[in-house]
Amino acid sequence: MKSSVCITGAAGGLGKAFAVECASRGWDLFLTDLSDTALASLASSLSNTYGINVAYRSCDLTDQASRTELFEYMKDSGLRFHILINIAGVDYEGLFGERTREEIRTILRLNIEANLEMTYAVMKLRDKGEIFRIINVASLAAFYPMPVKAIYAASKRFLLDFSLALREEIRPMGATVTALCPAGMPTTAACIHAINAQGFAGRITTKNVGFVAARTIDHALKGHAIYIPGAVNRLLRFFGGLLPATLVARMVGSRWIAVRYRNNPAAGTA
Amino acid sequence: MDMKHDLKGKTVVITGATSGIGLATAKELVGCGAFVIGVGRSQERCRRAEEEIEGTCPGSKTVYLTADLSSLRQVRELACNIKQVVEREGKGILDVLINNAGTVSSWYVITADGFELQFAVNHLAPFLLTHELMPLLRAAPAGRIITVSSGSHYRTKINWKDVCMRKHYNVLRAYKQSKLANVLFTTELNRRLGPTSTVRAYAVDPGLVNTDIGLKGTAGIARWIWAKRSKGGIDPAVPAKSIAYLAGEPSVHKSMQVYWKDCKPKKPSAYSQREDVALRLWQLSEKMCGIESSEYGL
Numbered sequence: 184m185k186s187s188v189c190i191t192g193a194a195g196g197l198g199k200a201f202a203v204e205c206a207s208r209g210w211d212l213f214l215t216d217l218s219d220t221a222l223a224s225l226a227s228s229l230s231n232t233y234g235i236n237v238a239y240r241s242c243d244l245t246d247q248a249s250r251t252e253l254f255e256y257m258k259d260s261g262l263r264f265h266i267l268i269n270i271a272g273v274d275y276e277g278l279f280g281e282r283t284r285e286e287i288r289t290i291l292r293l294n295i296e297a298n299l300e301m302t303y304a305v306m307k308l309r310d311k312g313e314i315f316r317i318i319n320v321a322s323l324a325a326f327y328p329m330p331v332k333a334i335y336a337a338s339k340r341f342l343l344d345f346s347l348a349l350r351e352e353i354r355p356m357g358a359t360v361t362a363l364c365p366a367g368m369p370t371t372a373a374c375i376h377a378i379n380a381q382g383f384a385g386r387i388t389t390k391n392v393g394f395v396a397a398r399t400i401d402h403a404l405k406g407h408a409i410y411i412p413g414a415v416n417r418l419l420r421f422f423g424g425l426l427p428a429t430l431v432a433r434m435v436g437s438r439w440i441a442v443r444y445r446n447n448p449a450a451g452t453a
Numbered sequence: 454m455d456m457k458h459d460l461k462g463k464t465v466v467i468t469g470a471t472s473g474i475g476l477a478t479a480k481e482l483v484g485c486g487a488f489v490i491g492v493g494r495s496q497e498r499c500r501r502a503e504e505e506i507e508g509t510c511p512g513s514k515t516v517y518l519t520a521d522l523s524s525l526r527q528v529r530e531l532a533c534n535i536k537q538v539v540e541r542e543g544k545g546i547l548d549v550l551i552n553n554a555g556t557v558s559s560w561y562v563i564t565a566d567g568f569e570l571q572f573a574v575n576h577l578a579p580f581l582l583t584h585e586l587m588p589l590l591r592a593a594p595a596g597r598i599i600t601v602s603s604g605s606h607y608r609t610k611i612n613w614k615d616v617c618m619r620k621h622y623n624v625l626r627a628y629k630q631s632k633l634a635n636v637l638f639t640t641e642l643n644r645r646l647g648p649t650s651t652v653r654a655y656a657v658d659p660g661l662v663n664t665d666i667g668l669k670g671t672a673g674i675a676r677w678i679w680a681k682r683s684k685g686g687i688d689p690a691v692p693a694k695s696i697a698y699l700a701g702e703p704s705v706h707k708s709m710q711v712y713w714k715d716c717k718p719k720k721p722s723a724y725s726q727r728e729d730v731a732l733r734l735w736q737l738s739e740k741m742c743g744i745e746s747s748e749y750g751l
């Protein structure tokens with residue numbers, strides 16, 4: 184049986200982009216996301232357009248029981264995988280003190296726990312006749328402490344470090360791990376609005392999801408450790424890396440926090 | 454020629470009927486006594502359009518349906534809803550389908566089906582909707598399918614390697630391609646219908662019109678350019694009259710001309726008339742929509 188590409192968060196903006204890119208390369212897919220209807224539309228459309236097999240199963244990746252059920256389903260399906268793309272992730276932007284306990288848990292459960300469990304499960308189902316490749320969607324935020332996105336950035340740093348370490352562990356079996364570290368992408372209407380609001384700075388750091396998905400796969404196939412889309416972003420990362428983390432955190436924070444306090448004088452006191 | 458007489462009592466579907474050319478056309482046709490079924494994206498926009506038409510033409514009969522044309526599933530549901538309305542109020546006959554809804558997007562946006570937004574809304578939605586409504590159109594004495602294209606269709610080709618322009622998306626090239634697809638679709642549709650069919654298809658060049666199309670999904674330079682250009686554009690009521698002419702003028706039915714502007718035929722681009730290109734796009738569109746045209750008699 185031909186092995187498949189497993190994609191989490193497949194119904195989101197970046198998820199769809201990866202699904203389409205992989206389909207265009209003639210690869211069979213296994214997709215998961217929260218919504219069964221969204222997966223069904225995408226699956227039928229991709230298999231009609233590209234002539235590939237697309238299996239899917241909805242899952243609440245923040246819920247352990249739901250994850251267990253997904254893994255059993257994948258095991259029983261007899262599917263084998265040559266690529267895993269961990270995209271599912273979330274952020275509740277804002278000051279830490281203003282978040283709810285549930286929001287804090289959800290970020291950790293989805294961005295970290297679900298990623299690790301998915302990687303663990305799919306590794307056991309890998310196609311031993313192919314080079315196994317993992318793509319973890321981290322973020323440019325992985326490189327810096329980011330006030331107002333504190334938990335999110337830290338969770339992406341976790342993924343980045345974990346990816347680099349796992350990469351060494353599975354190198355002997357010829358497998359690879361690639362961490363994708365993009366800036367903001369025009370996925371949802373809210374993201375597009377945020378990018379447009381940044382004006383020129385937004386436009387030069389933003390790459391379309393189609394471009395990002397295609398280039399990421401190219402880099403993953405070459406076994407590269409990290410991919411930062413966009414030369415401007417790579418430059419920013421380079422110069423940011425020369426500065427102490429505390430200074431970067433202060434620079435990022437000074438603008439964002441000031442805006443928040445201006446708009447909401449009670450911010451941070453919840 | 455009493456054009457008003459020819460549209461009286463006719464049933465017309467107009468997509469994108471809540472603003473711009475679509476709304477102006479709806480008003481024009483309602484003024485000619487047609488029963489208009491308008492399609493819009495949101496209930497709020499539909500409601501406002503209904504109110505505006507009621508204000509212009511009190512006591513007129515219109516029905517507005519909501520559908521997000523970027524989703525093939527919603528296009529199918531819309532077709533079902535239109536069939537119900539037409540059977541209930543329109544004697545089971547659809548005289549005119551006006552594929553007017555169009556969109557522009559500065560960024561590469563993927564629809565629920567995995568397609569690029571402009572290609573999906575501007576071309577695939579009309580493609581699928583026309584197929585689904587074909588039985589109703591065939592029931593009419595002279596069924597017409599009018600697709601609003603654009604002068605943008607000149608000087609461009611279909612990007613076969615990457616029709617959705619995923620990797621190197623360019624808002625203008627994507628838009629031009631989708632408008633070219635409108636002309637190719639119309640050409641191939643007429644070829645499949647044949648010269649003796651009661652149904653005929655036309656593509657309309659509305660000219661440069663002052664609408665919001667370039668302001669809703671754009672940013673930066675694209676948005677700025679449209680904001681400037683559209684001010685030099687004509688009022689949507691002008692192309693609305695051209696569309697109404699194509700919808701109602703009987704002599705048009707004898708014409709083999711595919712591309713029209715200001716109530717006169719106009720020569721479209723040579724590329725848009727190539728049979729091999731039109732066929733290839735049609736077959737690709739069938740695959741993308743998951744349909745076989747032969748099942749619709751096309």
